[in-house]
Amino acid sequence: MMLGPGRDDAPGEAPVVIVEEGSVGIVATRSVALPGGLPLDGGARLRPITVAYETYGELNAAADNAILVEHALTASAHVAGRHRPDDRAPGWWDVMVGRGRAFDTAEHFVVCSNLLGSCYGTTGPSSIDRRTGRPYGLGFPRITVGDMVRVQHVLVQRLGIRRLRAVVGGSMGGMQAIEWALRYPEWVDSLILVATAARATPQSIAIHKVGIEAILGDPHFRGGDYYGEEPPAHGLAIARMLGHVTYLSDGWLWKKFGRRRAPADPAGLRTLFEIESYLEHQGRKFVERFDANSYLYLLRAIDLYDAAEGYGSLADSFRRMRCRKAVVASFSSDWLYPTYQSRELVDALRANAVDVASHEIQSEYGHDSFLLEHEKLTPLFRELLAS
Amino acid sequence: MMLGPGRDDAPGEAPVVIVEEGSVGIVATRSVALPGGLPLDGGARLRPITVAYETYGELNAAADNAILVEHALTASAHVAGRHRPDDRAPGWWDVMVGRGRAFDTAEHFVVCSNLLGSCYGTTGPSSIDRRTGRPYGLGFPRITVGDMVRVQHVLVQRLGIRRLRAVVGGSMGGMQAIEWALRYPEWVDSLILVATAARATPQSIAIHKVGIEAILGDPHFRGGDYYGEEPPAHGLAIARMLGHVTYLSDGWLWKKFGRRRAPADPAGLRTLFEIESYLEHQGRKFVERFDANSYLYLLRAIDLYDAAEGYGSLADSFRRMRCRKAVVASFSSDWLYPTYQSRELVDALRANAVDVASHEIQSEYGHDSFLLEHEKLTPLFRELLAS
Numbered sequence: 001m002m003l004g005p006g007r008d009d010a011p012g013e014a015p016v017v018i019v020e021e022g023s024v025g026i027v028a029t030r031s032v033a034l035p036g037g038l039p040l041d042g043g044a045r046l047r048p049i050t051v052a053y054e055t056y057g058e059l060n061a062a063a064d065n066a067i068l069v070e071h072a073l074t075a076s077a078h079v080a081g082r083h084r085p086d087d088r089a090p091g092w093w094d095v096m097v098g099r100g101r102a103f104d105t106a107e108h109f110v111v112c113s114n115l116l117g118s119c120y121g122t123t124g125p126s127s128i129d130r131r132t133g134r135p136y137g138l139g140f141p142r143i144t145v146g147d148m149v150r151v152q153h154v155l156v157q158r159l160g161i162r163r164l165r166a167v168v169g170g171s172m173g174g175m176q177a178i179e180w181a182l183r184y185p186e187w188v189d190s191l192i193l194v195a196t197a198a199r200a201t202p203q204s205i206a207i208h209k210v211g212i213e214a215i216l217g218d219p220h221f222r223g224g225d226y227y228g229e230e231p232p233a234h235g236l237a238i239a240r241m242l243g244h245v246t247y248l249s250d251g252w253l254w255k256k257f258g259r260r261r262a263p264a265d266p267a268g269l270r271t272l273f274e275i276e277s278y279l280e281h282q283g284r285k286f287v288e289r290f291d292a293n294s295y296l297y298l299l300r301a302i303d304l305y306d307a308a309e310g311y312g313s314l315a316d317s318f319r320r321m322r323c324r325k326a327v328v329a330s331f332s333s334d335w336l337y338p339t340y341q342s343r344e345l346v347d348a349l350r351a352n353a354v355d356v357a358s359h360e361i362q363s364e365y366g367h368d369s370f371l372l373e374h375e376k377l378t379p380l381f382r383e384l385l386a387s
Numbered sequence: 388m389m390l391g392p393g394r395d396d397a398p399g400e401a402p403v404v405i406v407e408e409g410s411v412g413i414v415a416t417r418s419v420a421l422p423g424g425l426p427l428d429g430g431a432r433l434r435p436i437t438v439a440y441e442t443y444g445e446l447n448a449a450a451d452n453a454i455l456v457e458h459a460l461t462a463s464a465h466v467a468g469r470h471r472p473d474d475r476a477p478g479w480w481d482v483m484v485g486r487g488r489a490f491d492t493a494e495h496f497v498v499c500s501n502l503l504g505s506c507y508g509t510t511g512p513s514s515i516d517r518r519t520g521r522p523y524g525l526g527f528p529r530i531t532v533g534d535m536v537r538v539q540h541v542l543v544q545r546l547g548i549r550r551l552r553a554v555v556g557g558s559m560g561g562m563q564a565i566e567w568a569l570r571y572p573e574w575v576d577s578l579i580l581v582a583t584a585a586r587a588t589p590q591s592i593a594i595h596k597v598g599i600e601a602i603l604g605d606p607h608f609r610g611g612d613y614y615g616e617e618p619p620a621h622g623l624a625i626a627r628m629l630g631h632v633t634y635l636s637d638g639w640l641w642k643k644f645g646r647r648r649a650p651a652d653p654a655g656l657r658t659l660f661e662i663e664s665y666l667e668h669q670g671r672k673f674v675e676r677f678d679a680n681s682y683l684y685l686l687r688a689i690d691l692y693d694a695a696e697g698y699g700s701l702a703d704s705f706r707r708m709r710c711r712k713a714v715v716a717s718f719s720s721d722w723l724y725p726t727y728q729s730r731e732l733v734d735a736l737r738a739n740a741v742d743v744a745s746h747e748i749q750s751e752y753g754h755d756s757f758l759l760e761h762e763k764l765t766p767l768f769r770e771l772l773a774s
Binding site: 138142199200201202203205206207209210212213214216217218219234235237238241242245248249250253254257258259269270272273275276279296297300303304306335338 | 525529586587588589590592593594596597599600601603604605606621622624625628629632635636637640641644645646656657659660662663666683684687690691693722725
């Protein structure tokens with residue numbers, strides 16, 4: 001199953017900011033096949049593996065002008081531009097990639113791949129298991145953030161890249177960026193980490209748990225073997241509604257919805273407030289574009305990620321890094337990846353002599369700020385890339 | 388259906404603090420019947436109505452030493468003491484009620500009733516609708532916080548009380564206390580409002596929505612007509628798990644659980660961390676003791692409550708009040724009823740010349756602090772009652 005993002009909803013976590021000038025224009029998602037697959041952290045070998053990716057700009061002769069963008073939980077390789085001229089929205093971080101933008105395609109070769117376990121062209125639970133001729137479902141091996149990065153490491157070599165000028169990620173994308181600098185230290189010149197963390201908080205694990213229980217409890221889930229049948233839409237919608245609440249802030253919900261009542265359902269209990277209609281809409285859109293098994297695997301990859309695992313401290317773990325510079329940005333209203341987690345990253349980077357620009361950006365949008373506060377992020381990114 | 392709280396889990400939101408000295412001892416829940424019922428804010432007349440309540444201490448000759456305690460979402464009239472000598476835990480706020488305690492039964496007559504719509508002896512959706520001979524289910528009329536208070540107003544008159552020395556409530560209990568002072572201003576001498584608000588935030592409405600969808604989506608829910616059959620246990624457990632996350636704080640979850648792994652389920656996706664086992668346990672215990680329809684009705688009563696409704700501002704609305712004094716306490720780590728909501732109450736009370744003692748208590752327990760921080764709350768309550 002290959003699910004495409006809906007026309008009116010890019011696969012990011014929030015509405016896409018649209019600016020036309022400097023756009024990369026019409027782009028296409030391509031893919032590379034790794035017929036032999038790769039070994040996974042869990043011990044299994046997954047094969048074959050297909051990796052969907054997009055690129056913007058040109059690789060220079062020295063092959064050292066690449067920027068690798070890591071996407072978050074439910075996004076895709078489609079960062080920038082449009083697939084068709086009539087696409088209503090461009091890619092999920094379009095405003096950051098193009099001529100004159102933060103990641104300037106006049107200078108840089110920007111790459112993003114759909115992460116392992118997702119459902120936008122890279123191998124995941126909805127892919128066909130060639131041993132059975134049917135989708136993997138829960139037979140898909142457990143994957144880690146390290147596995148996602150291992151696949152990307154092969155991809156960037158296939159693309160002829162020799163070194164990454166920067167690895168950039170917001171939210172779960174930041175975990176992948178951190179892991180890049182730990183696994184392939186010689187490859188990573190700088191890190192841009194936005195609204196992210198070295199590990200998920202117990203609170204976010206607890207919130208993921210609620211979504212996971214909603215999916216597993218949906219009678220259509222059938223142990224993950226629902227392909228070709230009705231999918232566990234209600235459970236997945238519940239998980240997404242809850243995720244959405246964690247992407248926003250209380251203050252922003254007051255501004256956008258307040259306590260305004262929904263028009264419909266005057267006698268019923270189901271939908272009394274506008275915020276509820278909004279969440280229902282978000283849930284409905286999401287189940288049209290995302291696979292429930294992928295959602296489970298990716299949530300668990302986040303939960304299990306710990307950049308300090310196997311080391312006495314985060315600073316000890318980061319001793320492996322060889323990157324020179326980093327930007328670490330958090331947002332004042334983000335309670336999913338709170339600022340104290342960015343501070344831990346900053347401290348561990350600085351303990352290893354990385355030159356870090358650290359910013360807590362005042363923003364009301366909650367965790368979604370990383371997709372919306374492009375005007376505040378752009379100068380920070382440009383400064384790092386200019387140095 | 389009358390559900391009793393389990394022996395090892397009082398119906399409060401958190402573990403009960405147990406202190407033996409000064410205990411009220413063995414107590415019993417009693418009830419009064421209102422055969423003619425009462426009119427509801429929604430226009431219907433609900434009849435009959437039964438009200439379950441407990442009292443501690445003695446009403447004085449002037450009938451003016453009563454303190455009315457309002458319980459929160461899923462608690463009961465059983466505030467203090469034990470029903471049986473071998474009960475493992477006493478009532479949900481036992482530590483506050485007894486000789487020498489904050490609500491000193493040597494001086495005061497303390498009353499608590501199970502709220503309308505609940506399932507601990509007061510009429511609710513699991514009660515028999517005498518028109519059909521079967522439980523109301525979703526045929527139960529929609530109820531408001533005002534309706535809960537109207538029932539209590541009849542109860543206190545039946546008990547011979549002439550004036551309430553204080554109305555006390557934490558969380559949703561605080562909404563009832565506010566409503567008492569608005570509906571029956573001559574009755575209320577003082578208010579004690581803890582971790583509460585004049586209205587639910589859109590964020591808490593959104594979180595309730597997720598729990599409501601989980602209950603409604605459970606295949607055993609059957610439109611609320613599940614009595615005598617298997618109840619919607621998984622949906623209700625999901626709602627409770629999520630509720631539980633909102634009662635705690637990120638900091639406290641780090642301390643209590645951190646990222647410790649659960650022992651079981653090494654290959655599966657379901658239960659990877661200790662915090663998840665804990666939430667599963669909380670969910671299981673809850674479905675044994677609470678009715679899903681009651682949960683829906685009570686969540687919606689919270690969502691719809693707005694102490695300013697029909698008035699230009701909260702201060703305008705509070706002009707009806709006649710209470711002299713109030714304590715308003717919030718907790719630094721409570722993100723469900725954040726301090727800014729208590730400040731709104733303080734401002735509106737002071738605008739109406741109520742003498743308010745306002746406190747933000749430093750606490751790591753999140754919203755549950757109102758049940759756990761008895762040592763910090765007791766002197767505040769005693770000071771108000773002594774004056």
